[in-house]
Every structure is written in C-alpha cells, then in structure tokens.
Amino acid sequence: MDGAERERIPGGPAAAARDPQLFEAFYRRHVDAVLRFVARRVDDPHTAADLTAEIFLAVLDSAHTYRPRLGSETAWLYGIARNVVSSERRRVAREAERDLRLSGRRLLEADDIARLEDKLDAESPGRRVLAALAKLPEGERAVMELIAVDQLTVTETAAALGIRQVTARVRLHRARKALRGEADAKAEGDFEAAAESKVEAESRAVETPDASLLYVIRGEA
Secondary structure, three states: OOHHHHOOOOOHHHHHHHOHHHHHHHHHHHHHHHHHHHHOOOOOHHHHHHHHHHHHHHHHHHHHHOOHHHOOHHHHHHHHHHHHHHHHHHHHHHOOOOHHHHHOOOOOOHHHHHHHHHHHHHOHHHHHHHHHOOOOOHHHHHHHHHHHHOOOOHHHHHHHHOOOHHHHHHHHHHHHHHHHHHHHHHHHHHHHHHHOOHHHHHHOOOOOOOHHHHHHHOOOO
16 A cells, blocks of 8 residues: 555545545545556547546545445545546547547646656556457456556455456456467467478577566466
C-alpha cells in the first residue's frame, strides 16, 4: 500500500465530495495513479486529460459507494475509471465524424502536452499488454487487465468490478490458461516454420512468444 493510501482523508471520498478543499487534496493524492491508468488505455494527450477530468467528476457522483473493507481508494477509483474509459470508447464508436470530438476539446498548453506525452510513453508497455488481451472474453479480460496491468490484488479487482473474489480467481485462471495456450501455439508455429527451411533455421533462432503475453501469464494467483 502506497503513501496515498496510508494518509487517507478522514471520511474518505464521501467527505471529499462535500468539501472542496478535501476534494482538492483527494485529487492531488490520486491524480497520478488515475492518469497512469488512462495512459495505459489511450495514446492521445488531449483524450488522456479529458478522461482524467471526467473520472474525478464521476467520483463526486459515486463517492457514497466507496467501502474501505472492499479495497483501497485506488482500486475503487480504477473501477470508476474503467467505466468512464469504456463509455468513451462506446461514444467514439458511435460517432460518424471525429471532428465533433476535436471541436469541443479544450486547448492544452505546450507544457501540459509534453507532460502527458511523457506519461503516455511511459505506459506504452501497458498498452501493448492490453492489446495482447484483446481476444479474451470481456469478463476474463477485465480481471486480467486490473491484476496484470494495473497491479491490483484479486480482492481489489473483485471490488472494482463488483464481482465475488472466487469469480475473479476463476476468471484469472481461465485467462492465464488461454494465454498460455496461445503462447505455446505461437512457439510451435514458429518452430514448424523454421523447420521448413534448413538454411533459414540455421541462420536464426526460433522466436519466443510475444513478451507481452509472457508478462501477463507469469505466476499464479
């Protein structure tokens, strides 16, 4: 648990939602974690800034739902953030013209863009891992995202998704099994391709499975 969680505001998010000063402190305490979460899922600084702001606006409406016994404030925030990001993806998919989004976007200062681009660059490995999870069923992908990419515990993941811990563990097991099968199939395919050409096989080693897949299937819950 990081320093932000050890120094929770008395009364938690509910108190922060009622007091502008407490909310500012709550925002400063968690904004970096939320921005990193968003940066693992989008690659545009303006979108990252907009979604981060929307997440904290959603906190004001959802503050009363936080239950400390179910997990950390960060895990709870990730649950809200996931809903906001998913809603944004659905909204973009429905739009016929991308210009509609651009026209309503607030302008960022050069320093803001540079800072956000640094965050996006730092989280690019996370976006590659998320891409590797794209073929998983929605429920299994959601659990694997929060555990393998966002580093939540099984307990916190269950709380963020509103499911039982045993359900989260089952989905995690299924996801890892599927990814191990995909990685093994890729390795076997690479071996067979290399065997078809002795010259090529002698000049290069058989490729290993995608590093992002290896990252997410390592270990057991």
